Amino acid sequence: MSTLIADIKIPDSKLAVEAAELLREHGDELLWNHSNRVFLFASIQGNMQQIKYDSELLYISSLFHDLGxxxxxRSPDKRFEVDGANAARDFLRSRGVPEDSIRLVWDAVALHTTIGIVEYKESEAALMNFGVGYDVVGKNFDLISEDTRQQIIQAFPRNQFKHNILHAFLEGFKHKPETTYGTINADICEVLLPGYKRPNFCNHVLHSRWEE
Incomplete structure (x- = not known):
């Protein structure tokens, strides 16, 4: 029997179930609930805006988006978004998914924190970014009703999410803070990582090896 939450069907294909099992195995309750909320908020936005999207690919993208x-x-030297995107690519390729779909999921996961660009990518990438922004910082909060929000939170509780997620982010890249340069994740390092000093692009320009 399929699961319906806030009038959104959770994909239950073999591929979707295997992706969910992977997150269950390697993630925790925080990432599980967050990833499912992201999918639901993204799907609601897509339906409200009458945007055509592939529900299965959006779900898999949501499940993988923080797996890095x-x-x-997590790798020793790549952005966590890229680690998650690479994991999704390996997962999908091992199951014979077409390359066009794999590229779409890779972009959705790799670009989900790249504000100002991902909104203009394919529907699945743009919608997942909406879902992430909605769940993490409450962006466009009033677009979804209180009743709908409560249905989703009842199914996938927040449990002090706004405090716990920052530490989960840091745990994922505190060993490689240099990968956060130029991204919103540098804010997390600056606030929570003792001794971290944010690099400045102007300094890179002015102290480059060019003579003039």
Whole structure:
């Protein structure tokens, strides 16, 4: 029997179930609930705006979008978004998914924090960014009704999410803070990582090896 939450069907194909099992295995309750809320908020926005999107690919993108924070998938030297995107690509390729769909999911995961660009990508990437922004910082909060929000939170509780997620982010890249340069994740390092000093692009320009 399929699961329906706030009139949104949680994909239950073999591919979707296997992706969910992967997050269950390597993530925790915080990432599980967050990733499912992201999918639901994204889907609601897509339906309200009458945007055509692939629900299965949006769901898989949502499940993988923070997987790069987990010990099993975090690399020593790449942005966590890229780690998650690479994990999604490997997962989908191993199951014979067409390359066009794989590229779409890779972009959605890799670009989900790249504000100002991802909004203009394919529907799945743009919608997932909406879902992430809605769940993490409450962006466009009033677009979704209180009743709908409560249905989603009842199914996938927040449990002090706004405080816990910052530490989950930091745990995922505190060993490689240089990868946050030029991204919103540098804010997390600056606030929570002792001794971290944010690099400044102007200094890179002015102290480059060019003579003039």
């Amino acid at each position: 924070l987990t010990p099993a998938y």
